[in-house]
Amino acid sequence: MPRVTAEHRAARREQILVAAMDCVAREGFHKTTMAHVVSASGLSAGAVYGYFRSKEELISAIADRAVGMVGGVFARAAGQEAVPSPAEVVERVAASIEAQAADHGVDITRVAVAAWAEAVRDEQVHTVVAAKVGQLRERCLEIIRLQQRAGLVDPGGDPHQMAQAMLALFPGFILQRLILGDVTSASLGAGVAGLTYGPAATPAADHTGGSS
Incomplete structure (x- = not known):
């Protein structure tokens, strides 16, 4: 199994963060759910939760x-x-x-x-x-x-x-x-x-x- 590089992890995290910011820009924090972020990111739920364990953790990163x-x-x-x-x-x-x-x-x-x-x-x-x-x-x-x-x-x-x-x-x-x-x-x-x-x-x- 190929080793995941730090650059790859950083790019994936950024991908999720940008997807989440897009959701927040359109819907606000309160209406944005982790399901919205998963869908917008194009990644699996497991991949998203691998970087951000909760909506609160994701919100903190966005803020x-x-x-x-x-x-x-x-x-x-x-x-x-x-x-x-x-x-x-x-x-x-x-x-x-x-x-x-x-x-x-x-x-x-x-x-x-x-x-x-x-x-x-x-x-x-x-x-x-x-x-x-x-x-x-x-x-x-x-x-x-x-x-x-x-x-x-x-x-x-x-x-x-x-x-x-x-x-x-x-x-x-x-x-x-x-x-x-x-x-x-x-x-x-x-x-x-x-x-x-x-x-x-x-x-x-x-x-x-x-x-x-």
Whole structure:
């Protein structure tokens, strides 16, 4: 009997994961069953259960993939010699989301939305999603601190609050993309550039027009 290689196992696992994501993108986590995944994968039930012993285990793997899909973009941005501006970081991450939305023919942003919803009701999924969201916010924090040192954002601002604000942009981008269909990574980046334009950050007291 031929030996099953690590590459073969990885490819089979990916095949099952993509099939499951396709089911979730169409039906959501709650309606997706292991029978649906078996049928969509084209494999036997035994093969699928050989990689994922339960629906919960499969859901955790999907949530891990969906929520963690942009971590590499943050890591690359943090490793650049020239620190990117907030608008540049946001546009790059959004562009990565756009690219991965079409990967394997499965819109992973739909899976991400389903993962967020399932995290509210399922403790196991919540644990996976919370860990990934926490990692992404740490990446944002790393970028913000670099931007503060480079003078690209308010050096006196709370970096934790700014990291929260930066991360909050991406679920909004995904929802607008799916529901309104009129937002792109380029338009989001341009919008952030406008919001962070220097003169707009001038304290309100400077615009009162009063004089002593």
